[in-house]
Amino acid sequence: MTAFAKNQWYVAAYGREIGRELLGRTFLDEPIAFYRAESDDQVIALADRCVHRRYPLTAGRLDGDTVVCGYHGFTYDTGGTCVFVPGQKRVPRTARVRSYPVVERDSLVWVWIGDPALADPGAVPRAPWLADPRWTTVGGMEPIDADYGLLVDNLLDLSHETYLHGGYIGTPEVAETPITTEVDEGAGVVRVSRHMDDAECPPFYARSTGIEGRITRWQDIEYHAPCLYLLHSRIAPVGVGPEPDGSDPNAFHVEITYAITPSTDRQVYDFWAVSRDFAQDDEEVSTFLHDLNRTVVLQDVAALNVLQKALDTEREGYQELSINIDTGGLAARRILARLAAEGEKTAPVVASP
Amino acid sequence: MSTPTAEVYRIDWLPGTDVLHGVCHCGAERTAEDPVELWQWMLAHPSGHHPAVPSEDQPTGHREEPRS
Numbered sequence: 001m002t003a004f005a006k007n008q009w010y011v012a013a014y015g016r017e018i019g020r021e022l023l024g025r026t027f028l029d030e031p032i033a034f035y036r037a038e039s040d041d042q043v044i045a046l047a048d049r050c051v052h053r054r055y056p057l058t059a060g061r062l063d064g065d066t067v068v069c070g071y072h073g074f075t076y077d078t079g080g081t082c083v084f085v086p087g088q089k090r091v092p093r094t095a096r097v098r099s100y101p102v103v104e105r106d107s108l109v110w111v112w113i114g115d116p117a118l119a120d121p122g123a124v125p126r127a128p129w130l131a132d133p134r135w136t137t138v139g140g141m142e143p144i145d146a147d148y149g150l151l152v153d154n155l156l157d158l159s160h161e162t163y164l165h166g167g168y169i170g171t172p173e174v175a176e177t178p179i180t181t182e183v184d185e186g187a188g189v190v191r192v193s194r195h196m197d198d199a200e201c202p203p204f205y206a207r208s209t210g211i212e213g214r215i216t217r218w219q220d221i222e223y224h225a226p227c228l229y230l231l232h233s234r235i236a237p238v239g240v241g242p243e244p245d246g247s248d249p250n251a252f253h254v255e256i257t258y259a260i261t262p263s264t265d266r267q268v269y270d271f272w273a274v275s276r277d278f279a280q281d282d283e284e285v286s287t288f289l290h291d292l293n294r295t296v297v298l299q300d301v302a303a304l305n306v307l308q309k310a311l312d313t314e315r316e317g318y319q320e321l322s323i324n325i326d327t328g329g330l331a332a333r334r335i336l337a338r339l340a341a342e343g344e345k346t347a348p349v350v351a352s353p
Numbered sequence: 354m355s356t357p358t359a360e361v362y363r364i365d366w367l368p369g370t371d372v373l374h375g376v377c378h379c380g381a382e383r384t385a386e387d388p389v390e391l392w393q394w395m396l397a398h399p400s401g402h403h404p405a406v407p408s409e410d411q412p413t414g415h416r417e418e419p420r421s
């Protein structure tokens with residue numbers, strides 16, 4: 001399996017998903033309860049297990065800023081400190097649940113998994129179009145029953161669009177066009193670019209942009225390992241390029257954002273969003289792009305579920321074969337392995353005698 | 354935010370061919386038809402990297418050094 005990278009920020013939810021109802025999600029095998037404080041609307045993330053008998057806090061209820069365990073009433077404040085236990089005045093000093101650092105940015109809620117002392121809110125990668133009024137965004141989230149590494153592989157190699165998503169977003173040119181791959185080792189970023197000069201326009205773009213005929217299609221991926229995947233997509237009629245000053249008024253831009261958040265070694269949350277800088281107020285375009293992209297995501301979900309089942313029947317040390325299209329995916333795998341190793345190193349260790 | 358650094362490795366798939374062309378941040382280059390092999394060479398930097406023109410961040414160029 002792909003090792004988890006600790007001491008990293010992960011997308012936990014869209015901001016709109018978290019309110020005055022407890023939301024439970026598991027990240028890197030850690031069950032976490034999310035809610036918004038009543039007093040200041042801040043997102044709170046606490047370990048989803050009562051310190052008393054391990055009952056999930058998400059099965060309890062909110063009372064103002066606090067969470068009340070649904071089993072025996074242990075009550076926790078926003079920092080995870082127990083402030084009430086039933087029947088006695090003294091609250092044991094060790095009665096606290098872990099609280100997780102949280103950052104809400106660009107409409108996403110990020111949670112830090114690892115040593116809280118190392119959490120730097122400035123290190124959260126950005127996807128500004130998600131919360132920019134000049135862009136219109138549709139999105140969702142689908143869980144996949146697979147190792148998160150399979151989703152990283154999937155997104156870093158878009159040649160699969162031609163085969164798995166043909167008739168939706170894939171056309172023959174995607175698989176045929178050579179890619180350029182860059183790894184910024186220090187930043188932990190993989191970039192994969194595929195610029196198609198003269199390509200068929202798939203329904204996803206034909207129906208949303210109204211372009212009839214062939215297109216120039218650029219796909220520029222920026223993967224900020226481990227979680228955030230950005231696909232900068234530029235669509236224009238064939239031969240129409242950006243202006244000499246760098247502006248690009250005659251093209252359609254779509255920012256496709258994915259967040260890949262590992263849940264367990266056999267489940268990953270696949271957050272997806274499609275942002276566009278055209279037809280911003282057109283509800284029909286919004287509905288079309290939402291439904292079509294969700295269909296595409298569900299094709300990936302089905303494929304990766306099947307793939308994981310097949311891999312689970314393989315013997316240890318099975319062979320794979322990588323070709324040119326895998327150049328970006330291989331780079332991503334290696335960065336993930338490095339981040340996982342670094343996360344282990346900096347995790348608090350018990351001194352050996 | 355992931356701030357860009359100078360440690361950038363690049364692999365171009367040469368159009369019209371099956372050839373991959375790798376360039377290390379030290380300026381060393383190599384072509385291959387197997388991405389696994391090319392990444393192995395690339396990430397072994399500085400071992401086996403002999404840039405034609407030393408890049409600015411590596412003014413002394415590259416000697417072959419054992420990997421630690």
Ligand SMILES: [Zn+2]
Pocket residue numbers: 377378379380381398399402415
């Ligand atoms: Zn080198």
